[in-house]
Amino acid sequence: MPTIGFLLHSGFSPMSLAMTAVFSAANQQAGKPFYDLVMLSDTGGLVWGCLGLGVETEALSNRHLDLILIGGGVEACTPRTLRFLQRAVGRVGRIAAVCTAAFVLAEAGLLDGRRATTHWARARELQRRYPQARIEEDRIFVEDGPVWTSAGMTAGLDLAVAFVERDLGADIARAVSRTLVMYHRRSGGQSQFSTLLELEPKSDRIQAVLTYARRNLANRLDVEELAGVAALGARQFSRVFARETGQSPARAIEHMRLEVARSLMEDTDQTLDAVAQQTGFGDRDRMRHAFLRAFGQPPQAVRRSTRSLP
Incomplete structure (x- = not known):
């Protein structure tokens, strides 16, 4: 015992x-x-x-x-x-x-x-x-x-x-x-941060855009698509979004994609191509460059480091 x-x-x-x-x-x-x-x-x-x-x-x-x-x-x-x-x-x-x-x-x-x-x-x-x-x-x-x-x-x-x-x-x-009404435990490699919490939009309009984006990461999610969700013109939407979140729409969406892609790399055995498609990167090369910018290592290294954890 x-x-x-x-x-x-x-x-x-x-x-x-x-x-x-x-x-x-x-x-x-x-x-x-x-x-x-x-x-x-x-x-x-x-x-x-x-x-x-x-x-x-x-x-x-x-x-x-x-x-x-x-x-x-x-x-x-x-x-x-x-x-x-x-x-x-x-x-x-x-x-x-x-x-x-x-x-x-x-x-x-x-x-x-x-x-x-x-x-x-x-x-x-x-x-x-x-x-x-x-x-x-x-x-x-x-x-x-x-x-x-x-x-x-x-x-x-x-x-x-x-x-x-x-x-x-x-x-x-x-x-x-x-x-204990917990999700099955988070892997040790998961991040402490959440993109949706970090952005902290000040209006329901921008919060609705972020919720839509998180549910539709496989879409292009360009400014025109997001502006349509907010019922604003593209230029006005970009200004409002940056004012409320401190980030451009493109940067926020990339962070969201990275967060979900990293979670999939850590917690599933999906291929790099499947993860890239599911999270809207489109192809593994584009996802690789995004991982290098954000984490300083490619997706394969993130997966390997996680596999060394319990």
């Missing part, structure tokens, strides 16, 4: 505790208590979260653990905890940090020379403070050897389901996702 040590610090985010529901659901789906969970802290006792939620914990010790999870909402810890984590490498199968808890792993030296991620708003700071780490700021979660890191709090759920899939198989992981 794998033992999970859930490491908490004063001020932890209650949202990070949602991960425990994944392991509880996995035990139910497995039909037996597969995971054993123990709450840990530096000195033991009651630990208070940021909203006044208290959790009773055990003190750090040499007890056997298969997985150490550091809850989100914390980015600093005591020297005792740092030593505990440093000693755990090589003894514990996996060590994982949710959200800004990646700063704790970095301070312990566990991210030196490793790929990692954290919440997008803090990723560049993490890279600046710990230059020996290789921070991938738009990833949902990253595995590099025994060390795992995830993006914001909800990405911790994807991380936990990835552990379940690794330990108990895809069928139980899917059952856990259904039980």
Whole structure:
């Protein structure tokens, strides 16, 4: 039975505790208590979260653990905890940090020379403070050897389901996702960002255009087509669109196509030609150039990097 040590610090985010529901659901789906969970802290006792939620914990010790999870909402810890984590490498199968808890792993030296991620708003700071780490700021979660890191709090759920899939198989992981009313977990390679959220149009008219474009990516989606959806002239539409979103229609559509194409490359086995047609690039060469501009690597490299993740 794998033992999970859930490491908490004063001020932890209650949202990070949602991960425990994944392991509880996995035990139910497995039909037996597969995971054993123990709450840990530096000195033991009651630990208070940021909203006044208290959790009773055990003190750090040499007890056997298969997985150490550091809850989100914390980015600093005591020297005792740092030593505990440093000693755990090589003894514990996996060590994982949710959200800004990646700063704790970095301070312990566990991210030196490793790929990692954290919440997008803090990723560049993490890279600046710990230059020996290789921070991938738009990833949902990253595995590099025994060390795992995830993006914001909800990405911790994807991380936990990835552990379940690794330990108990895809069928139980899917059952856990259904039980918790989650989409089957997002792959670690998926982006933290969403083009539709990032554009933030200010009018229903432009929002309707973006919704139409997302549903019809295989179309040409030139200015005339989009202007027709907005019931505006082409020139007026381009001005309004740029004013509301900060981007030209062509640039926004390309970002949308890239987002969907990347998701298809990561999560399906469709050919490059099929993905290019489905997302409106038309041919694989045009899609390749777009990937190089946006990601600095061709679609094949994106697919290969994803296949190396769980």
